[in-house]
Amino acid sequence: xxxxxxxxxxxxxxxxxxxxxxxxxxxxxxxxxxxxxxxxxxxxxxxxxxxxxxxxxxxxxxxxxxxxxxxxxxxxxxxxxxxxxxxxxxxxxxxxxxxxxxxxxxxxxxxxxxxxxxxxxxxxxxxxxxxxxxxxxxxxxxxxxxxxxxxxxxxxxxxxxxxxxxxxxxxxxxxxxxxxxxxxxxxxxxxxxxxxxxxxxxxxxxxxxxxxxxxxxxxxxxxxxxxxxxxxxxxxxxxxxxxxxxxxxxxxxxxxxxxxxxxxxxxxxxxxxxxxxxxxxxxxxxxxxxxxxxxxxxxxxxxxxxxxxxxxxxxxxxxxxxxxxxxxxxxxxxxxxxxxxxxxxxxxxxxxxxxxxxxxxxxxxxxxxxxxxxxxxxxxxxxxxxxxxxxxxxxxxxxxxxxxxxxxxxxxxxxxxxxxxxxxxxxxxxxxxxxxxxxxxxxxxxxxxxxxxxxxxxxxxxxxxxxxxxxxxxxxxxxxxxxxxxxxxxxxxxxxxxxxxxxxxxxxxxxxxxxxxxxxxxxxxxxxxxxxxxxxxxxxxxxxxxxxxxxxxxxxxxxxxxxxxxxxxxxxxxxxxxxxxxxxxxxxxxxxxxxxxxxxxxxxxxxxxxxxxxxxxxxxxxxxxxxxxxxxxxxxxxxxxxxxxxxxxxxxxxxxxxxxxxxxxxxxxxxxxxxxxxxxxxxxxxxxxxxxxxxxxxxxxxxxxxxxxxxxxxxxxxxxxxxxxxxxxxxxxxxxxxxxxxxxxxxxxxxxxxxxxxxxxxxxxxxxxxxxxxxxxxxxxxxxxxxxxxxxxxxxxxxxxxxxxxxxxxxxxxxxxxxxxxxxxxxxxxxxxxxxxxxxxxxxxxxxxxxxxxxxxxxxxxxxxxxxxxxxxxxxxxxxx
RNA sequence: GCGGGCGUGGUGGAACCGGUAGACACAAGGGACUUAAAAUCCCUCGGCCACAAGCCAUGCGGGUUCGAGUCCCGCCGCCCGCACCA
Numbered sequence: 001x002x003x004x005x006x007x008x009x010x011x012x013x014x015x016x017x018x019x020x021x022x023x024x025x026x027x028x029x030x031x032x033x034x035x036x037x038x039x040x041x042x043x044x045x046x047x048x049x050x051x052x053x054x055x056x057x058x059x060x061x062x063x064x065x066x067x068x069x070x071x072x073x074x075x076x077x078x079x080x081x082x083x084x085x086x087x088x089x090x091x092x093x094x095x096x097x098x099x100x101x102x103x104x105x106x107x108x109x110x111x112x113x114x115x116x117x118x119x120x121x122x123x124x125x126x127x128x129x130x131x132x133x134x135x136x137x138x139x140x141x142x143x144x145x146x147x148x149x150x151x152x153x154x155x156x157x158x159x160x161x162x163x164x165x166x167x168x169x170x171x172x173x174x175x176x177x178x179x180x181x182x183x184x185x186x187x188x189x190x191x192x193x194x195x196x197x198x199x200x201x202x203x204x205x206x207x208x209x210x211x212x213x214x215x216x217x218x219x220x221x222x223x224x225x226x227x228x229x230x231x232x233x234x235x236x237x238x239x240x241x242x243x244x245x246x247x248x249x250x251x252x253x254x255x256x257x258x259x260x261x262x263x264x265x266x267x268x269x270x271x272x273x274x275x276x277x278x279x280x281x282x283x284x285x286x287x288x289x290x291x292x293x294x295x296x297x298x299x300x301x302x303x304x305x306x307x308x309x310x311x312x313x314x315x316x317x318x319x320x321x322x323x324x325x326x327x328x329x330x331x332x333x334x335x336x337x338x339x340x341x342x343x344x345x346x347x348x349x350x351x352x353x354x355x356x357x358x359x360x361x362x363x364x365x366x367x368x369x370x371x372x373x374x375x376x377x378x379x380x381x382x383x384x385x386x387x388x389x390x391x392x393x394x395x396x397x398x399x400x401x402x403x404x405x406x407x408x409x410x411x412x413x414x415x416x417x418x419x420x421x422x423x424x425x426x427x428x429x430x431x432x433x434x435x436x437x438x439x440x441x442x443x444x445x446x447x448x449x450x451x452x453x454x455x456x457x458x459x460x461x462x463x464x465x466x467x468x469x470x471x472x473x474x475x476x477x478x479x480x481x482x483x484x485x486x487x488x489x490x491x492x493x494x495x496x497x498x499x500x501x502x503x504x505x506x507x508x509x510x511x512x513x514x515x516x517x518x519x520x521x522x523x524x525x526x527x528x529x530x531x532x533x534x535x536x537x538x539x540x541x542x543x544x545x546x547x548x549x550x551x552x553x554x555x556x557x558x559x560x561x562x563x564x565x566x567x568x569x570x571x572x573x574x575x576x577x578x579x580x581x582x583x584x585x586x587x588x589x590x591x592x593x594x595x596x597x598x599x600x601x602x603x604x605x606x607x608x609x610x611x612x613x614x615x616x617x618x619x620x621x622x623x624x625x626x627x628x629x630x631x632x633x634x635x636x637x638x639x640x641x642x643x644x645x646x647x648x649x650x651x652x653x654x655x656x657x658x659x660x661x662x663x664x665x666x667x668x669x670x671x672x673x674x675x676x677x678x679x680x681x682x683x684x685x686x687x688x689x690x691x692x693x694x695x696x697x698x699x700x701x702x703x704x705x706x707x708x709x710x711x712x713x714x715x716x717x718x719x720x721x722x723x724x725x726x727x728x729x730x731x732x733x734x735x736x737x738x739x740x741x742x743x744x745x746x747x748x749x750x751x752x753x754x755x756x757x758x759x760x761x762x763x764x765x766x767x768x769x770x771x772x773x774x775x776x777x778x779x780x781x782x783x784x785x786x787x788x789x790x791x792x793x794x795x796x797x798x799x800x801x802x803x804x805x806x807x808x809x810x811x812x813x814x815x816x817x818x819x820x821x822x823x824x825x826x827x828x829x830x831x832x833x834x835x836x837x838x839x840x841x842x843x844x845x846x847x848x849x850x851x852x853x854x855x856x857x858x859x860x861x862x863x864x865x866x867x868x869x870x871x872x873x874x875x876x877x878x879x880x881x
Numbered sequence: 882g883c884g885g886g887c888g889u890g891g892u893g894g895a896a897c898c899g900g901u902a903g904a905c906a907c908a909a910g911g912g913a914c915u916u917a918a919a920a921u922c923c924c925u926c927g928g929c930c931a932c933a934a935g936c937c938a939u940g941c942g943g944g945u946u947c948g949a950g951u952c953c954c955g956c957c958g959c960c961c962g963c964a965c966c967a
Contacts, residue, residue: 745905
């Protein structure tokens with residue numbers, strides 16, 4: 001192998017990512033390779049990964065997320081698209097305030113320092129980002145537009161102010177999110193959390209429930225799982241609002257109770273009415289009934305803790321009231337208050353149909369109420385059918401129900417709806433068909449400092465007055481103290497004191513700030529015009545939007561995506577852009593996991609603290625510090641508590657960005673969890689060196705045949721051409737389908753084929769050299785979206801002009817994708833016994849004849865004639881005996 | 882409980898529309914090179930069988946089909962989301 005000798009010096013040199021990666025990052029920076037150019041008329045492509053919270057350090061989840069997105073971005077660039085691939089910071093939020101409280105640091109300073117540190121980390125990953133478009137939501141330049149849009153939306157009736165219940169921490173004097181309430185106590189103070197009524201700002205997202213639901217059908221490039229989660233969250237149900245007339249009583253002046261039901265067909269099986277503990281009538285009755293008041297208080301105590309209780313027992317309190325049975329004249333139904341009835345769903349009151357609802361059944365059994373079956377399962381005997389421990393919720397025929405008897409459930413629902421529509425209670429139709437949604441309005445008020453100020457002023461004379469747009473932004477003060485509980489904005493000596501913009505008299509600023517979900521509900525829009533004086537530039541924004549491919553964690557599948565879908569619509573209504581759906585393609589990646597290790601005394605050990613060895617074929621962990629064996633535990637999501645985290649910085653320093661990126665893309669399908677392993681990273685690193693050697697070994701040939709002249713391919717050259725062109729086709733298809741693990745496998749196969757082929761170019765017929773030259777060049781282009789630094793280095797080594805990140809994705813010659821022969825497996829009774837290679841499109845009879853002449857087939861037939869021969873042209877042959 | 886998803890070698894995973902199960906990688910074992918190690922290269926690698934032939938294998942049990950990892954029915958197990966939603 002004469003060529004190999006010539007290249008020895010080259011191949012001895014190991015590829016050094018530590019040296020090359022910063023080099024290429026600087027080149028890309030200097031050449032502004034990934035900056036969107038004005039006036040670029042090519043087809044646009046917008047790829048976006050969820051922007052990070054600036055905690056100070058990137059984690060492996062970020063590495064995976066941004067590695068995935070960068071492949072798409074670089075691939076689409078190579079495909080000739082004008083690619084927008086920006087990055088920013090979800091920079092408001094609670095951790096900054098915690099840092100302020102715990103370390104006395106100003107939230108703004110803390111956040112901006114973190115952004116600096118994380119930006120440097122992201123840059124070391126070699127991502128093809130347009131950093132000129134960077135935004136941080138905590139900067140007035142960003143949030144002033146959010147305030148302006150809030151005012152527009154307020155004016156358009158999309159924002160409202162109303163009372164709402166919150167979790168109030170009486171020690172920290174702050175509102176807690178549900179996940180900050182642990183066993184009914186505040187997560188920091190440990191004080192019992194109270195339910196308080198506060199006046200809060202809301203976006204009227206529930207008005208859009210139907211629209212947000214039906215538009216999900218059009219989101220065909222979203223994971224089915226996410227679409228289902230959104231549908232469930234919106235929670236549409238169709239039913240009947242039904243009025244029950246109260247029997248006369250001195251306890252209340254109320255004359256009727258309104259319930260919501262999705263099963264009006266079971267009305268003849270009704271056995272009780274149940275009110276929510278929060279129902280207005282409950283409150284009224286409790287005022288004159290201490291025992292009821294105590295029952296309600298008990299329900300509230302359970303309220304927050306119930307989440308942990310698997311199955312709270314059904315409990316009720318009989319109010320002493322009763323209502324007229326709406327279809328059984330002369331009969332009445334008792335009215336209870338029950339702990340399982342929710343106030344914020346439906347009307348806060350239900351009728352119990354014990355035979356056909358499990359909860360109602362449990363309740364009825366407990367309080368000795370009648371259980372009347374009214375739906376007969378198919379084939380059951382109406383004389384003997386009874387309800388035992390299980391309510392019957394399946395299909396069937398209505399019985400025991402007078403004029404509904406014999407109808408199907410659906411028919412009965414219609415009939416009974418018509419029946420009640422024509423009757424009147426309290427002068428209203430007794431029954432109205434109703435559609436209910438679980439989705440509630442989006443409360444955005446937070447009693448916190450580090451968020452976007454809500455731009456309104458409260459004036460005693462004028463009420464709630466919007467801050468005039470000319471006075472925006474309402475900027476957060478820097479001089480805040482966190483020395484006492486509560487909202488620092490509230491304690492600030494001057495900030496909240498302003499004159500009313502309408503009447504000029506002293507007034508008070510709103511001190512609540514916005515939920516950080518608002519910040520992230522439009523950042524993807526801001527990226528389309530990040531420096532504009534207005535929130536958007538509609539021509540630019542509409543040209544870029546929607547995001548072609550959005551990538552992020554499944555933990556944001558519901559709220560962030562739903563709020564963003566709502567906010568985009570709200571921005572359309574207020575004239576800031578012209579579309580409804582922000583994300584055309586959505587992809588949710590899996591988590592990064594790692595083994596856990598535990599010392600003998602139960603301490604969690606981090607991966608750096610253990611050494612894993614093979615002892616008699618078994619993996620055994622040793623704690624480095626003590627030399628004692630440690631236990632290898634389960635594979636878990638990387639977390640601080642289990643100490644199984646891997647620091648991306650260490651990986652990037654040790655192996656380089658390309659290796660980390662390659663590992664993240666290999667093996668595991670991106671939507672599934674990936675297990676980070678030392679062995680896997682080593683493998684990725686070895687492959688990087690292998691490519692480098694391969695390029696080194698073939699560079700002399702490649703230089704000679706850089707034009708890739710076609711010549712006449714001999715058999716070997718043709719075979720390689722086919723492999724190369726197929727790989728290009730496959731890798732392209734796999735990247736477009738986000739099947740990166742398959743693309744990686746394809747690249748391995750190509751590299752294997754090329755490595756075998758290097759030996760074949762001696763004594764170097766031109767056609768073979770040209771095929772090899774092409775193959776190596778293509779290999780470099782195929783790895784370029786995944787290992788961009790290595791690819792640039794190879795590209796340069798091969799003597800190619802320009803940067804590989806600017807090179808066009810290679811064209812596929814379809815001639816190399818087709819074969820003129822085809823190998824058919826030959827089965828006998830569906831089991832493979834042999835194979836034949838025939839010309840493509842061979843006649844069926846010729847194939848049959850050939851098959852029967854095969855030795856293994858003849859042996860199986862034992863001289864008998866086959867019953868049948870199935871020939872699927874160019875696919876398979878099956879001989880049936 | 883409801884909704885969704887998934888069960889394939891020692892491991893991660895391939896397998897298109899029902900057509901050669903296990904691509905590719907990791908781990909492991911053996912060999913070459915080396916004073917030695919690392920790196921690299923070559924070979925083996927689902928099970929039974931000494932080999933070949935053959936048989937058994939895609940969670941379990943049925944079914945449809947010339948042919949099932951793939952489709953249908955019934956179980957079992959795991960994961961995720963929502964959860965007293967009337």
